[in-house]
Amino acid sequence: MSFTKLERHVKELEDYCAESGHRVLSMYLNTEPDRNRPQSWKIKFKSGMKRLREYAEAEGGEEQVQMFDNLRPSVERAVEEMRGDLKKGLLLFACSSGQFTVVETVQVPTPDAFYWEDRPHMQELQEMLKSYPPAGLVQAGSEGVSVISTSLGEIVDEWHYEWDLQQDRWRQKKGLGHAGILASSANHRDQYDKKLDVNRQRWLKDFVPVLESHNRKQKWEEIILTGETDVTNDLDEMLNTKSRQRIIPKNFNGMPSAQLLQEVQSNLR
Numbered sequence: 001m002s003f004t005k006l007e008r009h010v011k012e013l014e015d016y017c018a019e020s021g022h023r024v025l026s027m028y029l030n031t032e033p034d035r036n037r038p039q040s041w042k043i044k045f046k047s048g049m050k051r052l053r054e055y056a057e058a059e060g061g062e063e064q065v066q067m068f069d070n071l072r073p074s075v076e077r078a079v080e081e082m083r084g085d086l087k088k089g090l091l092l093f094a095c096s097s098g099q100f101t102v103v104e105t106v107q108v109p110t111p112d113a114f115y116w117e118d119r120p121h122m123q124e125l126q127e128m129l130k131s132y133p134p135a136g137l138v139q140a141g142s143e144g145v146s147v148i149s150t151s152l153g154e155i156v157d158e159w160h161y162e163w164d165l166q167q168d169r170w171r172q173k174k175g176l177g178h179a180g181i182l183a184s185s186a187n188h189r190d191q192y193d194k195k196l197d198v199n200r201q202r203w204l205k206d207f208v209p210v211l212e213s214h215n216r217k218q219k220w221e222e223i224i225l226t227g228e229t230d231v232t233n234d235l236d237e238m239l240n241t242k243s244r245q246r247i248i249p250k251n252f253n254g255m256p257s258a259q260l261l262q263e264v265q266s267n268l269r
Contacts, residue, residue, distance in 0.1 A: 004134075004151075004219070009102045010093050010120050018119070022096040023067055025052065025075060026121035028113040031086040031105075041086070045079060048114035056116050067096040068116065074098045088153075093120045108132045108153035128152060133221035136214060136243075137264055140227035140235055141253045142200070144173070145207060148257055149218045153265065156218070158257055161210070163203055170207055201234065208238045215241050224264055227251050 017024050027048065031041040049072065056064040075094050078101055082090060089110025094101040108128055115121035129152065137148040144162035148155055164171040215223065222244040225232040232247050239245060248267050252260045 006091075006102070006104055006125075010122070013093055013095055013100045013102055014119050016100050017095040017097070020095070020097055023056075023064065024115075024117055024120050025068075025071060025092070025094045025096070026113075026115040026117065027075075027090070027092040028111050028124045029079075029090040029092075030088070030110045030112050031090050032088040032109070041090075044112050048112065049075070052114050052116045059116070064116075071096045071098050074101065078103045091125065106152050106154070134219055136211070136218060136220045136223045137261065138211065138223060138225050138227070138232075138235070139252055139255075139260060140225060140231045141251065142228060142231065143253065145211075145227075146257070146260075147211060147214055148261065149214065149220070150261060153261075155257060155261060159214070161207070170203075170210060200231070204231065204234050204238060208235070208240075211235075211239065212241055215243055222246065224248060224268075226260075226264065227253060 014024070027045075029041060029045055029048070034040050053065065053068050053072075056068040060067075071094060075092065078092060078094070079090065082103060082105060085105055087105045087107045089106040089108065090103070091106060091110070092101065092103045106128070108131065110128065111124055113121075113124055132151070132153045134149070134151045134156075137146075137150060139146040139148075144160065146158065146160045148158045150156060160173040161170050162173060163169075211223075214220075220243050223239065223241065223246075225236055225245070225247045228251055229249065232249075236245055236247055248264060250263070250267065252263055255263065
């Protein structure tokens with residue numbers, strides 16, 4: 001789920017709870033696999049829920065304890081249902097009515113934090129977003145260009161393009177992952193090589209509106225360019241956006257999209 005969708009769902013939960021006078025349980029749980037303690041997240045979850053009940057009792061007495069006790073089974077079921085899909089972190093926001101729960105796994109480092117308040121606690125999520133903002137990864141080369149939209153360290157969507165020599169325009173590749181572009185265009189290598197030096201500037205200028213359109217729609221905070229040095233440098237100069245632009249001087253051509261994202265993240269640390 002993209003951050004925009006997650007934020008919208010949490011806002012809907014906040015509005016619902018505010019109208020009904022209920023409390024909100026906010027949970028951030030580090031579920032990154034630990035070879036030495038593979039079930040450690042379960043211990044932290046049980047401990048966090050116990051502390052929340054004590055807090056509810058101290059803050060609101062029997063009424064809030066009853067709210068918490070009524071909510072707890074549905075929270076435990078939601079966590080149990082996600083057990084087979086856990087990544088690095090688990091986020092959960094639940095209204096004490098038990099009628100509205102937002103739960104999502106994330107692939108970025110997540111702190112352990114539990115809150116019982118009158119609205120969703122978003123500070124940790126905002127901090128995570130600062131570290132892993134919505135971004136466009138652009139792997140650019142003479143064979144084609146792959147555009148990968150990411151948020152909170154995960155792929156939200158992706159598009160793959162190659163230059164159509166017959167029609168003299170960019171064409172989106174349907175049903176092909178990033179790794180397939182090089183193979184699909186290998187038969188035209190000689191034609192590309194002959195025309196590349198002469199036409200690269202024009203080809204890239206024609207692609208800039210495509211990339212800028214993705215940037216506006218996806219609301220990227222940054223655009224990260226990888227690929228062939230001459231191509232990425234030219235694209236960087238041609239782009240006119242408010243998003244932060246940066247180049248990673250490595251070529252990941254032919255690499256599967258998920259692996260490309262991992263490589264980019266490791267190079268940005």
